[in-house]
Amino acid sequence: MNTIIYKELSAYFSSLAAYVTIAIFLVVLGLFLWVFPQSSILEYGYASLDSLFGTIPYLFMFLIPAISMRSFSEEKKEGTFELLATKPLTDWQILLGKFFAILLVVLIALLPTLVYYTSVYQLGNPVGNIDTGAVIGSYVGCVLLASVFTAIGVFSSSITKNQIVAFAIAVFLCFFFFNGFNSLSQLLSLQYISFFISNLGVDEHYQSVGRGVLDTRDLVYFISVSAIFLVITRTILRSRKW
Template sequence: MLLTKPLTDTQIVLSKFFAGFALVIFSLIPTLIYVIFVYLYGYPAGNLDMGGTWGSYIGLLFLASGFVAIGVFVSSITDNQIVSFIVSVFLCGFIYLGFEFIYTLNIFGNIDLFIKSLGIQSHYISMSRGVIDSRDVVYFLSLIIFFLLLTRTSLESRKW
């Protein structure tokens, strides 16, 4: 039904992505209350690593936006919401944990570190420590753009 509206495929994809991302943001806003209370009432007051805290929030937003982009893509290739959810969970889980698991097997020799860097986990852990590295930001932005472009391509292929 959405495809019958006078919208381009890019507008539809970006609308779904930003709607999912807005849901994530609205879900995380209440957690800021805990940060404020720990900052104000911790012992001693103000004894909170704000760099690590904000880095964790920024990393979590990047992680969630990557997962939203993956979910939008999977929903574009399936017609059933339940199938879309299950496939999205497995794909997000593999991208988060799978590459790290393959890295620990040590079966690829020199390219093990490259395989580890393909996964989200190492990039997210780096950001959650409060270190906003440009490599991690580029990774997450590339992941988001890649899956959004795949989604647009999937929608365009349905028109043929």
């Protein structure tokens, strides 16, 4: 599996696209955090990173599919998966290698945002007047959210040879799992089970973790959704009807 992780990271960072994608993510996030008046920290009047963690999920919906769309689609298009399958690697090792490689790239993209925390920490009055516990919880939520979106992205890439189609499917599924269930819960005809439906969505659990309290139910949810998509992807790989 380590071989696959190294191979994927090398392939990704050997192209300019990797750096451009991460740079766009950080620039757009910085604009929402400091420039746009509707979400700028400077307009809040108090030290908070709520706008940062409120924006990240929507940027993840595009960043992660952009990173993951090539994971299996490229292998299928170029016919190299059969060669990969001949190596002493199981389907799970190949799948998890690609999954963790993509997740590592997302974490690398997320690391520079710690500068924003340091900046807000220093801007507080007094210095350090920020809820560090909530910030830590929000970063944990970002990692868990990234794992779900990565599993969705890998799944989307496994069902088509076209990277653009894989990207579009992943964006749709990420958006639906993040916002779709909340929208469904607000339908008049479904109000009597709205709480249950909203809890099927990612946003409900992401907000819960972001409050700084890591509930076991939230952790189980993120792991379960990621595992479901990985199991489905492994089933697709096992069939190998490419």
